[in-house]
Amino acid sequence: MPRPTGTAFATMFACAALAGAAFAAGCASAAGTAERGVPTERPAVLVSPTAATRAELAQLVSEAMHGAPVRLAADALTTGSELTMTRVERRDAAGHPLLGRSTERPEHFRLLEQGGRCILVQERTGRRWALRSGLCAPAALNVAKPRPP
Numbered sequence: 001m002p003r004p005t006g007t008a009f010a011t012m013f014a015c016a017a018l019a020g021a022a023f024a025a026g027c028a029s030a031a032g033t034a035e036r037g038v039p040t041e042r043p044a045v046l047v048s049p050t051a052a053t054r055a056e057l058a059q060l061v062s063e064a065m066h067g068a069p070v071r072l073a074a075d076a077l078t079t080g081s082e083l084t085m086t087r088v089e090r091r092d093a094a095g096h097p098l099l100g101r102s103t104e105r106p107e108h109f110r111l112l113e114q115g116g117r118c119i120l121v122q123e124r125t126g127r128r129w130a131l132r133s134g135l136c137a138p139a140a141l142n143v144a145k146p147r148p149p
Helices: 006-031 051-064
Strands: 041-046 082-085 107-114 117-122 128-131 136-138
Touching: 041 117, 051 107, 051 117, 051 128, 107 136
Parallel strands: none
Antiparallel strands: 041 107, 041 136, 082 107, 107 117, 117 128
C-alpha cells in the first residue's frame, strides 16, 4: 500500500486526532461520575480524629507493614491525603545502623473518601481498608501559588 502524502495524509491525521479527542473526552466524563452505582473516590483528610481513629489507623498501617510497630504523628492524614512510612533502623551504641545501609523503600499510603467512608490504600499492593471510626472530608487541592516578582 502506498504511503499517503499531502491532503490524504492530513485527512487521516485529522481523523485520528478527532477520534483520540473523542475517546479522551469520554474517559474524562466517565472518570468524574459514579459508574454502575459506585460513588467516585477522591483524596481525603481525617476530620477531628479521635484516639480510637488514630489507634485504628496505626493498627491498619502496622498490618500493611507485616506487623511492624508504627508510630504516627498526631496530625497524620489531617492536612494531606498521603502518608509515607519507613522502618526504624536499629542502631548500635555509637549510632551506626546495625545492618548497614538500608535499601528498603518506604511504604506509601493514600486516604480516599468514597460515599462518605474513609478508605486507606497501600500504594505498592493496592490493598484497601475502610476505617470504621474515622470521619473524612475531601482534601484541598494543591494549587501552585504564583511566586512574587
